Amino acid sequence: xxxxxxxxxxxxxxxxxxxxxxxxxxxxxxxxxxxxxxxxxxxxxxxxxxxxxxxxxxxxxxxxxxxxxxxxxxxxxxxxxxxxxxxxxxxxxxxxxxxxxxxxxxxxxxxxxxxxxxxxxxxxxxxxxxxxxxxxxxxxxxxxxxxxxxxxxxxxxxxxxxxxxxxxxx
Amino acid sequence: xxxxxxxxxxxxxxxxxxxxxxxxxxxxxxxxxxxxxxxxxxxxxxxxxxxxxxxxxxxxxxxxxxxxxxxxxxxxxxxxxxxxxxxxxxxxxxxxxxxxxxxxxxxxxxxxxxxxxxxxxxxxxxxxxxxxxxxxxxxxxxxxxxxxxxxxxxxxxxxxxxxxxxxxxxxxxxxxxxxxxxxx
Numbered sequence: 001x002x003x004x005x006x007x008x009x010x011x012x013x014x015x016x017x018x019x020x021x022x023x024x025x026x027x028x029x030x031x032x033x034x035x036x037x038x039x040x041x042x043x044x045x046x047x048x049x050x051x052x053x054x055x056x057x058x059x060x061x062x063x064x065x066x067x068x069x070x071x072x073x074x075x076x077x078x079x080x081x082x083x084x085x086x087x088x089x090x091x092x093x094x095x096x097x098x099x100x101x102x103x104x105x106x107x108x109x110x111x112x113x114x115x116x117x118x119x120x121x122x123x124x125x126x127x128x129x130x131x132x133x134x135x136x137x138x139x140x141x142x143x144x145x146x147x148x149x150x151x152x153x154x155x156x157x158x159x160x161x162x163x164x165x166x167x168x169x170x
Numbered sequence: 171x172x173x174x175x176x177x178x179x180x181x182x183x184x185x186x187x188x189x190x191x192x193x194x195x196x197x198x199x200x201x202x203x204x205x206x207x208x209x210x211x212x213x214x215x216x217x218x219x220x221x222x223x224x225x226x227x228x229x230x231x232x233x234x235x236x237x238x239x240x241x242x243x244x245x246x247x248x249x250x251x252x253x254x255x256x257x258x259x260x261x262x263x264x265x266x267x268x269x270x271x272x273x274x275x276x277x278x279x280x281x282x283x284x285x286x287x288x289x290x291x292x293x294x295x296x297x298x299x300x301x302x303x304x305x306x307x308x309x310x311x312x313x314x315x316x317x318x319x320x321x322x323x324x325x326x327x328x329x330x331x332x333x334x335x336x337x338x339x340x341x342x343x344x345x346x347x348x349x350x351x352x353x354x
Binding site: 046 | 208212240241243244245246256257258259262263
């Protein structure tokens with residue numbers, strides 16, 4: 001994601017130096033990571049805007065209805081809405097920072113669902129591999145224009161706050 | 171001090187004009203004015219995130235129907251944390267709208283002004299929510315905020331005595347200009 005700024009060319013040296021510093025400013029990058037994961041998770045769970053996916057098939061709805069009695073479902077689980085059942089996958093969405101960039105990833109293992117008898121159905125799988133599989137059918141791991149707008153707004157707010165703190169410290 | 175009288179509340183703009191001269195600030199430097207304005211904004215945001223309105227009183231609780239809504243559940247909000255934040259966009263939209271002479275204006279314009287208006291006025295004029303949603307008057311700099319910001323900036327001198335100060339001034343100047351250019 002790029003942040004476009006206009007500025008007076010006579011300050012270009014200072015501004016470039018500031019922008020280079022910002023690239024390494026962990027407070028700003030962490031905020032971008034936190035906000036990106038929170039928003040992506042929230043938008044997918046709430047089926048909002050670009051993350052509004054086709055309703056599940058009747059068979060899947062029936063299967064999940066049955067499984068919901070023997071598994072802990074996420075508060076955002078809704079019977080016809082895809083991608084949120086126990087919430088394990090979306091709740092495992094996290095980020096890491098490398099070389100001035102923020103990367104989104106899924107951590108940990110996804111525990112198998114349990115049947116009526118309380119027995120596990122299948123084996124644990126990594127959340128990352130599950131996400132990759134889903135991504136081919138329902139592309140959900142990306143930042144829509146709306147999310148980029150919200151994250152940029154947050155970034156600008158955090159940078160402004162950083163500068164104010166900086167000013168006070170001098 | 172009549173600072174709270176200068177608050178404008180409409181569906182297109184929520185703003186407050188603050189005359190630094192009236193409040194005892196003696197500052198001509200536009201970059202420092204910008205920093206002071208940003209500090210006022212931070213006071214409003216911090217207080218809101220602490221679940222308090224501009225008078226320092228706790229916000230009324232969220233309704234049961236909102237707590238049970240898909241939005242509320244999806245964004246991992248907590249019923250006990252009434253902070254007016256879902257995506258965070260409204261609070262991130264509070265900006266320095268202008269700094270002219272000794273006066274500065276902070277506030278929200280555009281789509282998020284309508285959202286803020288809804289909170290401040292208890293959804294007055296809303297076809298279905300009026301009378302059902304409590305007033306959560308979060309916006310406005312108070313006299314207490316002024317005292318605190320004054321303390322933060324009491325040592326600020328307009329003299330540039332170091333390279334760091336010079337860089338800091340350019341940073342703030344850059345953001346003041348960035349904001350003006352993006353508005354034009």
